[in-house]
Amino acid sequence: MDDQLLSIFEQFPNKQRDDLIPLLHKIQEEYGYLSEELIIETGKYLDISVNKIYGVATFYDNFRFGPKGKYHIRLCHGTACHVSGSGNILSELEKQLHIRNGETDKNGVFSLEVVSCIGACGLAPLIEINDEYYTQLTSDSLQKIIQQYRENHSNIYEN
Numbered sequence: 001m002d003d004q005l006l007s008i009f010e011q012f013p014n015k016q017r018d019d020l021i022p023l024l025h026k027i028q029e030e031y032g033y034l035s036e037e038l039i040i041e042t043g044k045y046l047d048i049s050v051n052k053i054y055g056v057a058t059f060y061d062n063f064r065f066g067p068k069g070k071y072h073i074r075l076c077h078g079t080a081c082h083v084s085g086s087g088n089i090l091s092e093l094e095k096q097l098h099i100r101n102g103e104t105d106k107n108g109v110f111s112l113e114v115v116s117c118i119g120a121c122g123l124a125p126l127i128e129i130n131d132e133y134y135t136q137l138t139s140d141s142l143q144k145i146i147q148q149y150r151e152n153h154s155n156i157y158e159n
Contacts, residue, residue, distance in 0.1 A: 001041055004030060009045050020046060024057055033064040061115055069104045069111035071149050073097075074128040078117035084124035085137075090114060092139050093127075096146050109153055110146075 008026050012019040023046070027038055034057060043050045057063040075093065077086050094100055097110045104111040120126055123135035127142075134145050 005038065005041060015046055017046065017048060020048065020053065020056055021060075024053075024063060028063060033067055035065075061113075064113075065102070066104055067108065067111075070109050070153065071129050072111045072113065074113045074115050074118065075101075076118040076120070076124065076126050076128075077114045078121065078124075080121035081117075081124040081126065086125040088139065089125050089127070089137050089142060092142050093146075096143065110149070 005027070008023070008030060011026065012023050020042075023042060024034060027042065028034055031038060039050055039053050039057070042048075043053050057065075073093065075081075075086060075090055077090070090101070093112055097105055097112060099105050099110065099112050101112055101114040118126060118128060118133075120133065120135065123133075125137050126133060126135040127137065127145075128134075129145075129149065134141070137145075
């Protein structure tokens with residue numbers, strides 16, 4: 001176990017089951033996601049089975065089990081977005097990026113996360129990419145947005 005994880009565990013000295021969710025949040029905050037190794041160590045520390053931890057962590061949308069891409073895309077799939085076509089936007093994202101919800105592409109450039117609601121219902125459907133919002137999306141506008149990010153990424157590595 002590394003010193004960083006040990007330091008996180010020390011913030012939860014009572015080792016109670018109630019510590020699980022705050023502890024997982026803290027681990028994800030430090031490491032970026034919950035790896036299998038981190039979940040195993042957490043189970044040992046709290047004396048909770050790995051299956052129980054996965055059950056809790058997969059219940060909540062805000063836990064990740066892999067690293068985020070350089071451009072992390074969050075697609076709103078709340079009621080207004082759903083009615084306005086977020087399902088089509090999801091299909092288009094999966095087609096363009098060759099990844100599914102919760103995945104990161106093989107180059108680590110794009111990751112995709114479908115969320116319950118971003119809170120901008122009047123601007124549906126929408127995505128957020130690294131805290132930048134794109135609203136009232138269509139397949140065409142989405143294609144242009146993704147292309148801009150691809151070009152930006154390419155330009156970074158050409159310079």
